Amino acid sequence: MMFLALIRKQLKVLWRHPQELVILLLMPIGLITILSFALGSLIDGDSSPINVKVAIVQHEDEQQELVTILQESHGEKWADVHSRESLKQMLPISRLLQLLEQEEMQQFITVSQIASSDLDALKKEGEYDVILEVPAGFTKQFYTSFFAKGEIPALHVYLNEQKEIASTITQNILESFQYQYTLMAELSSKGLLTQDVKLPTADFSSTVKTVNQQEPVSTSVYYTFSMTVMFILYIAGTLSSQAFLEKHMHIFDRILLANINPMIYLLSVIVSTVILSFIQVSIIFGVVYLMLDISFVQLPLHLLVTLMLAIVVGSIAALLSAANYRFNSAEFSNLFSSVFVSILALFGGSFFNVSSFAPTLAKIGSWTPNGAALQSYLTIQQGGGLGQISSYLWILMAVAVICTTIAFLLFPKRGGIA
Amino acid sequence: MIEVVNLTKTFKKVNAVDDVSLYIEPGEIVGLLGPNGAGKSTTIAMMSTLIQPTTGDVLLQHKSILKNPTSLRKVLGVVPQEIALYEELTARENLEFFGDVYKIPRLKLQERVQIVLAQIGLENEPKKLVKHYSGGMKRRLNIGVALLHEPEYLIMDEPTVGIDPQSRKYILETVKRLNKEANTAIIYTSHYMEEVEYLCDRIYIMDKGHIIAAGKKEEIKAILSSEKTIVLKLEKHSNDFVDELMQQGFLSNFQVKDADISFSVAKNTDFLPMLLPLCEKHDIVLKSFHVQEPTLEDVFLHLTGRALRN
Numbered sequence: 129m130m131f132l133a134l135i136r137k138q139l140k141v142l143w144r145h146p147q148e149l150v151i152l153l154l155m156p157i158g159l160i161t162i163l164s165f166a167l168g169s170l171i172d173g174d175s176s177p178i179n180v181k182v183a184i185v186q187h188e189d190e191q192q193e194l195v196t197i198l199q200e201s202h203g204e205k206w207a208d209v210h211s212r213e214s215l216k217q218m219l220p221i222s223r224l225l226q227l228l229e230q231e232e233m234q235q236f237i238t239v240s241q242i243a244s245s246d247l248d249a250l251k252k253e254g255e256y257d258v259i260l261e262v263p264a265g266f267t268k269q270f271y272t273s274f275f276a277k278g279e280i281p282a283l284h285v286y287l288n289e290q291k292e293i294a295s296t297i298t299q300n301i302l303e304s305f306q307y308q309y310t311l312m313a314e315l316s317s318k319g320l321l322t323q324d325v326k327l328p329t330a331d332f333s334s335t336v337k338t339v340n341q342q343e344p345v346s347t348s349v350y351y352t353f354s355m356t357v358m359f360i361l362y363i364a365g366t367l368s369s370q371a372f373l374e375k376h377m378h379i380f381d382r383i384l385l386a387n388i389n390p391m392i393y394l395l396s397v398i399v400s401t402v403i404l405s406f407i408q409v410s411i412i413f414g415v416v417y418l419m420l421d422i423s424f425v426q427l428p429l430h431l432l433v434t435l436m437l438a439i440v441v442g443s444i445a446a447l448l449s450a451a452n453y454r455f456n457s458a459e460f461s462n463l464f465s466s467v468f469v470s471i472l473a474l475f476g477g478s479f480f481n482v483s484s485f486a487p488t489l490a491k492i493g494s495w496t497p498n499g500a501a502l503q504s505y506l507t508i509q510q511g512g513g514l515g516q517i518s519s520y521l522w523i524l525m526a527v528a529v530i531c532t533t534i535a536f537l538l539f540p541k542r543g544g545i546a
Numbered sequence: 547m548i549e550v551v552n553l554t555k556t557f558k559k560v561n562a563v564d565d566v567s568l569y570i571e572p573g574e575i576v577g578l579l580g581p582n583g584a585g586k587s588t589t590i591a592m593m594s595t596l597i598q599p600t601t602g603d604v605l606l607q608h609k610s611i612l613k614n615p616t617s618l619r620k621v622l623g624v625v626p627q628e629i630a631l632y633e634e635l636t637a638r639e640n641l642e643f644f645g646d647v648y649k650i651p652r653l654k655l656q657e658r659v660q661i662v663l664a665q666i667g668l669e670n671e672p673k674k675l676v677k678h679y680s681g682g683m684k685r686r687l688n689i690g691v692a693l694l695h696e697p698e699y700l701i702m703d704e705p706t707v708g709i710d711p712q713s714r715k716y717i718l719e720t721v722k723r724l725n726k727e728a729n730t731a732i733i734y735t736s737h738y739m740e741e742v743e744y745l746c747d748r749i750y751i752m753d754k755g756h757i758i759a760a761g762k763k764e765e766i767k768a769i770l771s772s773e774k775t776i777v778l779k780l781e782k783h784s785n786d787f788v789d790e791l792m793q794q795g796f797l798s799n800f801q802v803k804d805a806d807i808s809f810s811v812a813k814n815t816d817f818l819p820m821l822l823p824l825c826e827k828h829d830i831v832l833k834s835f836h837v838q839e840p841t842l843e844d845v846f847l848h849l850t851g852r853a854l855r856n
Contacts, residue, residue: 133646137632137639144634144675378630381596382691386647387619 130388134396135403141370142404148366152408156359157415163355164348164420180237180297182228183256187244190221193267206275220270220281221262224305236297251286258298259286345509348420350481353505356412357437357498358469358478360405364441365465367401368448372458380453394539397449398442398532405438429508433517436524437501443531444497450538472496477503494520497527547571548593548618548699548731553602555588562588564755566602570731572698575721577746578735579842585755586735587627590701593733594624623697623730627704629684630691633677637668637687640676641694648695658694665724666690667716682713689720700724701733706741714741721745739842751846758849769845773798773810775838776817780805781831790824799847810844 142148194216201207207215217223228239242250250259261284272278285302287295374380383393413430416422424430444464451460473479475492476499483490493499500520507516549569555562563585570576578586591597593604595615603610604618611618631640641662645655663669666686676684689705702721706714718741724730736742742749749766751759759766780787783805791807792800797817799810811817825832840848 129652130646130649133643137635137643140639141632141634378626378628379632381626382624382630382644383647384596385594385619385622385624386644386649386695387616388647 131392131396131399134383134393135400138367138370138396138400139404142366152359152362152366153411156355156412157419160348160351160355160412160416161419163351164346167347167351180258181256182237182239182258182260182298183242183250184221184225184239184260184262185242185244185247185250186221186262187264188262188267190219190267193265194219194271197268197271201271204275215271218271218274220267224260227301227305237301254288257288257295260284261286345506348416349422349509350506352412352416352420352422353502353509354473354476354478356409357476357501357505358473359412360408360437360441361444361469361472361498362465363401363405363408364444364448365461365469367397367404367445368452368464369458369461371397371445371449372452372461375453375456376458390539390541391536394446394449394535398446401442401445402435402438405441406434409434409438424509425511426508426513429514429517430505432514433501433504433508433521433524436521436528437497440497440501440524440528440531443528443535446535447531447538450535453540454538472498475499495523497524500524500527547605547607548622549605549608550589550593551603551605553589553592553599553604555585555592555597556600561755563592563599566752566755566757568750568757568760570699570733572731573725573729574748575725575732575734575746577742577749578733578752579737579739579742579749579846580735580752581737584737584752586752587703589752590624590703590733590735594622594701595619596624620695621698623692623695623700625689625692625700625702625705627707629688631676631684631687634675636673636675637663637679637690638672640687641690644691645694650695655694658696662690662693665693666720680710680713682709682716685709685713685717686720689717693724696728697730699731699733701735703735704737705734706736706738718744739846743842749842751842751849753846753850759845763842766842766845767840769840769848772813773840773848774813775799775808775810775840775844776835777806777808777838778821778835779833780807781833784828784830787824787828787830790828791821794820799844801847810840810848 198207198212198215225239225241227233228237240256247259247261250256263282263284266281266283269279269281273280283302285298287298289295371380374383380393384390413424417424448461448464452458475482475489476496477483477490477493478498482493490499494503500523504517504520504524507520547569549567551567553566554564566585566589568576568578568589578589580586588597592599592602595604595611595618598612604612606618606621609617632643635643638659641659642655645658650658659672660669663672666689668683668686668690671679671683676687679687685705689702692700692702705721706717709717721732721734722745725732732745734742734745743763746763748762749760750757751766759769783802788800788802788807791797791809794817796815797809797811799808801808821835824830
């Protein structure tokens with residue numbers, strides 16, 4: 129009853145501190161929402177902030193041109209019946225359109241085919257980032273140059289100078305395209321181009337997969353966990369500050385005078401912190417489930433990680449309380465909340481995915497309690513099981529044991545005047 | 547009976563309390579009087595088992611409790627000088643919490659909470675958050691918490707600091723009533739000599755970590771029994787007049803505050819033949835003068851050469 133009273137009191141006191149509740153509950157939920165929406169499109173790759181609008185204006189019918197060329201080149205070796213299928217595959221503008229209209233490219237590029245009569249108006253409007261003008265006779269010139277060393281064909285490319293990024297992207301694509309054909313021409317000139325040779329097809333993939341072939345996680349999922357493991361740390365700072373206030377106000381003396389062992393009191397700080405941390409995480413997860421439609425695919429494992437993390441936070445609260453009591457100052461809690469949490473969050477990957485650019489930092493981060501918990505949550509979310517998160521759970525357990533041991537050794541055994 | 551024997555507490559080579567011995571018997575009110583920094587709070591912190599003395603002992607019924615303070619804590623209530631309450635909880639919630647901490651059974655606790663609320667006069671506002679209470683109400687609740695487990699001994703450390711006269715009077719009456727009705731023995735520390743004088747049967751006077759006087763109220767005042775205190779009210783202050791008065795060898799314990807002057811003089815001394823010509827010489831208009839019995843303030847001044855609240 130006495131122990132429950134200590135915990136009940138702690139919960140009531142915190143519940144009546146609106147400022148603390150804002151930091152512990154509203155801030156993480158707000159940040160998760162903001163970051164998910166602000167960075168989601170950038171990181172998830174579901175849609176791209178870059179959209180290049182390309183207009184293609186053709187002054188000829190490519191298919192018809194090929195038929196004409198084949199008729200005119202009757203008797204030439206390169207135009208014999210066996211090579212016709214390969215020649216059809218080489219149609220330059222069709223190939224270019226094929227490249228630009230690939231599913232992956234569609235995320236960045238929108239291609240429109242415009243009638244040649246509209247070209248002048250098109251140039252004036254500036255609606256398109258790039259206009260590709262295919263002049264009459266381009267296809268014929270292309271095949272002639274390819275097989276009969278004729279004049280090199282030219283596409284007319286109009287770039288919108290105001291849209292530098294779009295122009296650069298298009299230029300790069302065209303250069304790559306041109307390189308393919310130059311390669312083909314070279315093969316042809318050496319007599320190496322036969323009907324068995326097929327044009328290489330561009331194979332792009334933008335889906336990032338982990339080395340274990342796990343499911344990728346979305347930004348909202350990432351920030352749900354990264355913000356949660358960061359903000360849970362503030363509970364340790366808050367509760368250890370409150371514990372010091374009890375010493376400062378001589379409430380702790382009163383508790384001792386009621387014959388309560390100081391170690392029982394410290395244990396109550398740990399248990400209160402664990403309960404509050406668990407409640408905080410449950411509320412955050414509940415809200416994001418409803419608001420952002422994030423599902424927790426392996427709930428028992430999520431709960432296990434949450435419990436382990438909550439125990440670590442409880443042990444940190446105990447350590448901070450012990451240091452505050454020992455040195456008669458709340459500075460340890462203040463320093464933890466104002467500086468240490470940010471450092472842990474940075475290393476642990478709460479602000480961004482550290483592993484993508486600094487593997488060493490990520491390695492260090494995985495040894496932080498928040499980092500280990502974040503990796504556990506993400507692994508579970510990607511379909512990983514208990515075996516895959518066990519190393520992280522061991523880290524959490526080790527931190528909890530170390531902090532709790534030091535806290536119990538450090539905590540004063542008597543009260544008295546400050 | 548609780549006794550402290552030759553208690554000494556040293557902080558960084560400074561003796562905050564030096565060889566203090568005192569006792570309290572059931573049912574009595576004992577005052578511990580002294581200025582701020584005299585060592586009163588350290589003494590009662592040791593006496594209430596919160597800090598370990600450097601040397602000396604604390605006895606309950608003649609048995610040392612230093613190694614196992616449980617027996618003393620069961621019969622002792624402590625009202626700290628600070629408001630040791632949760633401001634975010636109501637009065638009732640505070641009482642219930644500390645009652646739970648004292649392991650008072652639920653049913654009995656409800657009953658005790660009602661009784662204590664009535665004792666401290668907060669029975670009409672038990673559901674108000676403490677942070678919304680006045681200073682006096684907080685002080686009363688601070689006392690109430692210490693009464694929950696019905697202690698036989700109560701230590702009150704400056705329980706009236708910083709409150710209005712009305713609340714102060716209420717607290718003093720509550721202390722008297724507690725002692726009379728529940729036969730609670732009370733150690734009352736204060737630097738307000740009039741409070742100690744009003745409440746206490748026996749008094750210890752502390753200064754600079756030492757007990758400098760101890761005994762019943764009358765016994766302590768008897769230290770100055772051979773003297774009387776003269777209080778003069780002048781129309782205006784005069785440095786020359788005060789200087790010449792202080793040079794009179796048979797006057798002592800001077801206290802000067804603006805145009806008010808007090809001093810001690812041997813009971814059989816006729817000082818008027820000296821005073822009146824002196825007033826005339828310095829053109830001083832004497833608005834009033836009276837002779838009073840020595841107070842504890844006078845005793846403290848006599849013993850230390852300093853006023854209590856300096």
